[in-house]
Amino acid sequence: MTNRPQRHTQAVSPRAVSAGGLSSNGAAEGHVCTHWESYSARMTQRDPHTRPWWHEAVFYQIYPLSFADSDGDGYGDLDGITSRLDYLADTLGVDAIWLSPFYKSPMKDWGYDISDHTDVDPLFGDLGGAERLIDAAHSRGVKVIVDYVMNHSSDEHPWFVESRSSRDNPKRDWYVWRDGKPDRNPPTNWVSVFSGPSWTFDHTTGQWYRHTYLASQPDLNWRNPELVDAMLDVARFWLDIGVDGFRVDAAHQMMKDPLERDNPPVPEDWQRPFKDMGEYDDFVHLYDLAHPDVHEAHRAFQTVLDEYGRDAMSVGEIHIFDLSEWASYYGHDLDEFSMPFNFHLMACDWDARSIRALIEAVHWNVPAGAWTNWTLGNHDEIRLASRISAGQERLAALLLLSLRGTPFLYYGDELGMKQTAVSDDRKKDPWGDNVEYLSRDGERTPMQWNDGPNAGFSPEGIAPWLPVADDYQTVNVKSELQLPESTLNMYRRLLDVRRESEALRFGSFMVHPSSSDEVLVYRRESDHETITVALNFSDAETVVELRAGRVVFSTVDENREEAFRDSIVLAPNEGVIVRHRR
Numbered sequence: 001m002t003n004r005p006q007r008h009t010q011a012v013s014p015r016a017v018s019a020g021g022l023s024s025n026g027a028a029e030g031h032v033c034t035h036w037e038s039y040s041a042r043m044t045q046r047d048p049h050t051r052p053w054w055h056e057a058v059f060y061q062i063y064p065l066s067f068a069d070s071d072g073d074g075y076g077d078l079d080g081i082t083s084r085l086d087y088l089a090d091t092l093g094v095d096a097i098w099l100s101p102f103y104k105s106p107m108k109d110w111g112y113d114i115s116d117h118t119d120v121d122p123l124f125g126d127l128g129g130a131e132r133l134i135d136a137a138h139s140r141g142v143k144v145i146v147d148y149v150m151n152h153s154s155d156e157h158p159w160f161v162e163s164r165s166s167r168d169n170p171k172r173d174w175y176v177w178r179d180g181k182p183d184r185n186p187p188t189n190w191v192s193v194f195s196g197p198s199w200t201f202d203h204t205t206g207q208w209y210r211h212t213y214l215a216s217q218p219d220l221n222w223r224n225p226e227l228v229d230a231m232l233d234v235a236r237f238w239l240d241i242g243v244d245g246f247r248v249d250a251a252h253q254m255m256k257d258p259l260e261r262d263n264p265p266v267p268e269d270w271q272r273p274f275k276d277m278g279e280y281d282d283f284v285h286l287y288d289l290a291h292p293d294v295h296e297a298h299r300a301f302q303t304v305l306d307e308y309g310r311d312a313m314s315v316g317e318i319h320i321f322d323l324s325e326w327a328s329y330y331g332h333d334l335d336e337f338s339m340p341f342n343f344h345l346m347a348c349d350w351d352a353r354s355i356r357a358l359i360e361a362v363h364w365n366v367p368a369g370a371w372t373n374w375t376l377g378n379h380d381e382i383r384l385a386s387r388i389s390a391g392q393e394r395l396a397a398l399l400l401l402s403l404r405g406t407p408f409l410y411y412g413d414e415l416g417m418k419q420t421a422v423s424d425d426r427k428k429d430p431w432g433d434n435v436e437y438l439s440r441d442g443e444r445t446p447m448q449w450n451d452g453p454n455a456g457f458s459p460e461g462i463a464p465w466l467p468v469a470d471d472y473q474t475v476n477v478k479s480e481l482q483l484p485e486s487t488l489n490m491y492r493r494l495l496d497v498r499r500e501s502e503a504l505r506f507g508s509f510m511v512h513p514s515s516s517d518e519v520l521v522y523r524r525e526s527d528h529e530t531i532t533v534a535l536n537f538s539d540a541e542t543v544v545e546l547r548a549g550r551v552v553f554s555t556v557d558e559n560r561e562e563a564f565r566d567s568i569v570l571a572p573n574e575g576v577i578v579r580h581r582r
């Protein structure tokens, strides 16, 4: 069995705070100093001998279509990733990679529509290529996690082809089929995440099937035991091949109201918890996601990981912004996900005060014995450098890599890649077909390796599947490696400092009283080390009072290294790491 941490207290703190409400209701704000003792008790370290690898790892998400094209077809592939492992392991220095889907797929949702869970799509290579990649990563000490798409398959999956063939097919119930309403409307008013009804009428058998996303992504029925067994075997297949865990797609979506009630429209004073989701925002999603038996499915999935007797991990894509409910995906006995993905920083107002309140609220809600994670970007979100206040992407990097919890980086963010405008004739994302401004193409453009043709992503003369960003001549790995002050070199220095610092990797976390509306200051502490991180979110020079220490890292000045007695001066948008003598 794995060394899963045991839960000591109730799974969810009564201090449940919805991230969306933080700045307005102030519920988390008093925690900074007044709850110092109980707070630090919650932040105590685990026994190092039982700390799983993924607590200390820095993860790097690769969107395989866009990372490296080894065979010159314009699409990134597995051999391309293998050829760039030295960059990941040595040049940058990350510990684990998460690969978005590379399975067989008609590519309607670019791989998130799987037609064979246990084979590799020819666009990416073959199964041998997956094995080579995993082995080569492991030989460099890099762990590999892969996407596990739990909620749906492609409509071209043989399971669905069978299921739709007749009402009495043995696999009929592996998907969700229903009669329409008496007025010939779909069974419910549920809207698909990508807009439009989440039911499609199928003429072959005269019933509707449910799909949380595209009509070509029918929902799997996790209330059917045979489907559950088949899907758990998929997880075993990849664990047998050697993956170290899974990022679980749409993990909160799978179970819906068994009574299939219509969702109510949103009230007038409704506040959006996250980003604009188009038509999906017209309804309160009371009945079309996260029915309580979703936890049963996740527990079943976790038992498969446990079967493998090593520290396989799982991170569940949970787009729930009520922190108490979000935290319930650790499981009542910490028997569900190793971690629900923590997207809350991306939903938070970008200022020192709101971020501080959010961090406190997240920590309060993570159950005792569990561990959290932080991320600022992925293949579904506007690129970090284009989303936050101008000039603060380096500050964001320091925040992400110095909080207590596992950081997840998104490919290219380490270069400062920006959201790329993609012209109509090059657009690929099906969400953008339905709601233009929600297209995700701009955050999925090719990795920028050098200032040559196609930024080194595809060979010269090939048109990459999405256009290369205009700034590739300066924003690329090769050029940035030559500039000491580049964003890439800042990430490398930061990752070095983190690697050498047990306080940053797993020490306790406490907000420092010098924090203000402009500056966020926190302490990270282990048995042997005390670190302070200070982040200036303002565009003015700011003095921060701190006990004596030495600056060991600055986001804006690669040469900054100075000892100080009782205060430091931060430049506009500067963040620093300070080491204190014990």
Ligand code: NOJ
Pocket: 109, 112, 113, 149, 213, 249, 250, 317, 379, 380
């Ligand atoms: C969430 C994934 O992150 C997204 O890219 C995908 O389109 C949907 N789930 C459907 O699988």
